[in-house]
Amino acid sequence: MAEETIFSKIIRREIPADVVYQDELVTAFRDISPKAPTHVLIVPNVLIPTANDVLEAHEHALGRMFTVAAKIARAEGIAEDGYRLIVNCNKHGGQEVYHIHMHLLGGEPLGPMLSN
Numbered sequence: 001m002a003e004e005t006i007f008s009k010i011i012r013r014e015i016p017a018d019v020v021y022q023d024e025l026v027t028a029f030r031d032i033s034p035k036a037p038t039h040v041l042i043v044p045n046v047l048i049p050t051a052n053d054v055l056e057a058h059e060h061a062l063g064r065m066f067t068v069a070a071k072i073a074r075a076e077g078i079a080e081d082g083y084r085l086i087v088n089c090n091k092h093g094g095q096e097v098y099h100i101h102m103h104l105l106g107g108e109p110l111g112p113m114l115s116n
């Protein structure tokens with residue numbers, strides 16, 4: 001069994017977070033340390049630690065993450081100008097929280113995809 005992270009507590013509403021969307025499959029909340037004017041994290045309600053742990057059974061929830069990302073981007077008014085969706089995996093990917101999540105970043109030009 002994978003170990004829960006703080007994101008499970010946010011999903012269960014046990015700790016405060018700025019939740020912008022929740023349904024039976026996914027939860028979306030604003031990143032506590034935003035890297036762009038819009039920085040929302042979209043997470044499956046079920047604990048999947050990393051991209052390496054994705055199974056076919058997760059496809060419904062993972063697909064919903066994209067649908068919800070597009071919905072939030074429209075609601076934030078950034079859909080037309082564009083935005084970036086990022087999923088970090090493990091150490092080299094810079095993953096800090098081991099509950100898979102999609103970063104939705106936008107609201108200004110984001111520059112090159114990688115800094116080096």
Ligand code: AMP
Pocket residue numbers: 006017029030031032033034041087088094095096097098
């Ligand atoms: P990653 O490096 O892809 O694992 O990203 C983890 C993200 O979670 C970082 O951008 C953190 O700022 C964010 N984060 C960590 N704890 C919280 C929290 N309690 N509420 C909202 N965002 C958080």
